[in-house]
Amino acid sequence: MNRADRLLACVVALLWGFNFIAIDFALRHFPPIFFAGLRFAVLLVPVLLLVPRPRVEWRWLLGYGLCFGTLQFVFLFIAMDVGMPTGLASLVQQASAPFTVVLGALLLRERISGRQLVGIAIAVLGMAAIAWHRAQTAALLPVLITLCGALSWAFGNLCARKAAAPNPLHLSLWIAVVPPLPMFALSAALEGPSTGWHALATAFTSVDGLAALGGLAYTAGIATVVGAGLWTVLMNRHPASSVAPFALLVPVVGFAAAWLVLGERPHPVELTAGAVVVLGVLFGSLRRRPPELRSTGPREPVAAEP
Template identity: 75%
Template structure:
């Protein structure tokens, strides 16, 4: 059972990550998506000069950096760049929770209950409803790409759990060595060899650029260092199926901030389907505590007749 202090830490992560979608929207207003995915981690590299490498196997460090750092944000940024609404992206990303539960059962042999299976199926039904509605306006592709990002996040969760770093903040920082090189290379091939660097050079010349730089600072420092550090800590302390449900609150913050800051108005069908997703993921991620069998009462002590003293 997650204790009160760790619940509070999980809520802090939720707030940081929910508001992070606004920062990502600002950043993508200036930078190409693949370049931005690499840049958010590249700015952390100088910090590693003062942080010792975490005592974890390289395969889990690289796996965590690849899935949680590089692929998750490459998919997410691409989806948002081609039309995925900010608030809806914060919801669909939470498909990582049932993905994490299922992958934890398949790969880490964590027990999955019938109630969790039902919850996962309900969440999938909600996702299908959102996909159907998106398809009516020919915007299904951003949804599918966002789901790929959620699946990458789930794989990263398992790598972070297997790493079990003594200092999770060090692990959250050191994954920064993985995304920059492949993301910058991909940006050069897909977005153009100078597109990202030109955007960085002109970022200081307009209000949009300054908003993008503020978004970069937020997503790198607050969302990555603090948010990912706390999340990695929680994933190391508890089974994946106990931590993943807290991410359900991220879309609440994401929808609210997108409405207040960006003026986004989600469609009622998407809100209803989103509630189904959240409810299903919550049901699919909880563990029902088993009742302890009653302790049988000790039989009464019967002394042999020979041991009984008679007056």
């Protein structure tokens, strides 16, 4: 990955890290599954009217929408609604990175370099340290549900990679076509047919409701349109094993945002482990220059990294 794409990956991590704060605000008012459908439903009409359908096979579009758009957020929102702490959710969700690398090697035959393996291992050790520290006060079920969301994200990454969309932004926007119907049907079955719609109707009548609408706007507009759009572009340009490790930066942003906005003060162990995560991502993603570039004396011009 070149410097510009690494910067874009860091921007996505920043946007997605703050997205957990927006989700926290939204789930104070909306039922989790209904909100998962609502975040895509608000994009559905503009996408159908204004965005051309991506020129990809339907199976990859549906797979991306089902895994990345539907299952990931259903699992994540349910986990946070049943007690998953915001900071810990931002961490466990990023298990998608090693999941993606492993699945990419197994299913897409993508090659993993030794440097990437070491970088991911360092980052996972940092994640494990944070998880060990936080898991002492968190129930096991929310963690397992969040891991299901992370695995769904990983399968979505592979679908985006296989789709190879000529315009990745169109693909990231068109996933809004897939989630609303299954999510609203699931919400009606599990949360009640009128619970979510009542919450939507009363959203403008309370402070929590207005904050939830703000969370909806951020989640749908910033996290989905901008964040998922950039992420899909990167997944289209580079192997999954090169892009996925940047997702490990999201919990670092998530912990910092939860500290600043929600008053969740991270322990020094978490701060140290977060620094280890950053170190691992940087080590795994920065490509070492070949020996001839580090030697002194005259040398032939070298083409820029793609």
